[in-house]
Amino acid sequence: MPSPCATPGQGEPVQTARRRFFEEGHAPDGLVAAPILRSWQRCAEQGLEAARRPPAEPIATHHLREHHDRADLLRRLARPEIETLYSDAASTESVVILADASGLILDLVGSLDFADRASQVALRPGVSWSEASMGTNAIGTAFVEGRPIAVHGAEHFFEPHRILSCAAAPILDPRGALLGVLDLSGHAAVRPLHALGLVRLAVEQIEHRLFDHGFDHCLMLRFHTDAALLGTAQEGVLAFDGETLVAANRAAVRALGLDWPGLTRLRLPDLFPQARLSADPTGWQAASGLALVGRAVKPVTPQRSRPLAAPPKPAADPGPLLSADVQADAARAVRLLAVGIPVLVQGETGAGKEVFARRVHGESDRADRPFVAVNCAALPETLIESELFGYEEGAFTGARRKGHRGLLRQADGGVLFLDEIGDMPLVLQARLLRVLQDRAVQPLGGDTPIPIDFALICATHRPLAALVAEGRFRQDLFFRIAQYTVDLPPLRRLPDRAGLVRDLWHRLQSAPRVELAPETAACLAAYDWPGNYRQLLGVLRALLALAEPGGRVQPGDLPAFLRPNAAATLDAAEAPSLATITDGAIRAALDAAGGNRSRAAQALGIDRSTLYRRLRRGG
């Protein structure tokens, strides 16, 4: 008998099941749910070892940003549900997670305390929780099983994951393809009574909302057996392009006994032989004989004349394109790091500073050790110290019971990349300097320095020398980290921008090829690209996603700011007045904020760095 306070997944049956399965090699029938057992079997067949800690390095921040960009619609549509679940999660020591179709965690919000614990087992943004890499877990197993699932404590395949209790449901797009997964995770010790139900309901809402996008040209049928539920997320929804069924939600698939792959073979009369289509709720009879109440919504825009193209696949990551100069800089940086000399990388946003640092790490003799990237501007000031230097058990209220190693120690043996170093508060600059001098770190609340060994690459888009002159950056730290600097040029200064556009365009594509018309390529090459590689790649990806396979991208397909006439008008007449307007807005915001630049930037909806740049430019 399980003990009365045993939680599912922690009690005796699952322990016995683990023993039988992992030690004796038998199937523990009846002791764990069938989907859990199936998942254990898949993991064992793949050679995963339950007692190990699975490798779980998060992907680079810029790659995560790219995943965010690709999942933009999903993230926007899921936001209301995530916000609703968030308030619940924050007060119940749990977190809400949105993962993309590969199982990669895009967003994680909720209880900070639990998020901290979860990150110890790599349950954090940028890490993939596919079943193949993380074993049995709610996110990955919901994908494989194609349905909602809860995985408690020791039901997780890997031992270290037994601290978790997770419930997840896959999010399907209107054509039945997997878009992502929504998950609620908390402590295994707390029995999550409603987690699976909450997640399921939230996913139902998200999937329902997906029909509000991209179906303007379709006839929409909405129905339910109960008239009162018409218009809710539980109604069945079908979308017809002409007479052909092109999309359906789960409720419709269930009610009418459909299957997604076969949708497009069905036509309106096959499903509703005699339905009178009206915008008002009307009684319908499905071909199966099921009585329903339904209403029809006519297309808002004209129907498409040609068959629906398959949704474009997200463009692949082209990998870095490094000029000969940058490659030579990287080779020099590798040699400097090898003898303990730090490197400072300078360049505008999106110019590839992190890409450069990763390349150097990859070519250094520390390549098989960690690369730890810390964005000093993104960490709240109150957290930088504890995140970087770590803390001992009980160092301050809210500290984790077992203390925290800190990012500097996580980089031990490898490369530490301190991005936006110019944003590090002065007091912490002093502590960092001491670490660099002593080659040891003293965690908060600890009295013994712990020796560490990492190679240091710092990056900044701000002129550190000017910050030193203004007293906002320590001169001694500046001399220490800026012994060798690499300047990554902005795209507008590259001599062969046309060649760069062409190379990136080709590298982004898999067959069938889409061409850039010469005038389009010329517009792309002529633009300044203030967001550098990030902005250029974003535009190229968008053009590819919109293009017809085998087609040619014309200047008219470009976003408005890139079209030839837009640039001309701007150059000729509007640019000066725009600059004046911008400067005026900045002055007004600064006045209103009493000269406080952070508050002014917040009021203007731009980040501090943009404001600083603008102020510098405007003198």
Ligand SMILES: Nc1ncnc2c1ncn2[C@@H]1O[C@H](COP(=O)(O)OP(=O)(O)OP(=O)(O)O)[C@@H](O)[C@H]1O
């Ligand atoms: N040389 C390159 N070739 C191809 N893509 C690149 C190159 N450099 C950067 N990118 C792409 O541009 C984006 C931004 O790169 P990265 O994050 O390294 O820039 P950054 O200078 O560190 O930007 P920020 O200062 O905003 O953090 C990424 O998507 C990256 O893959």
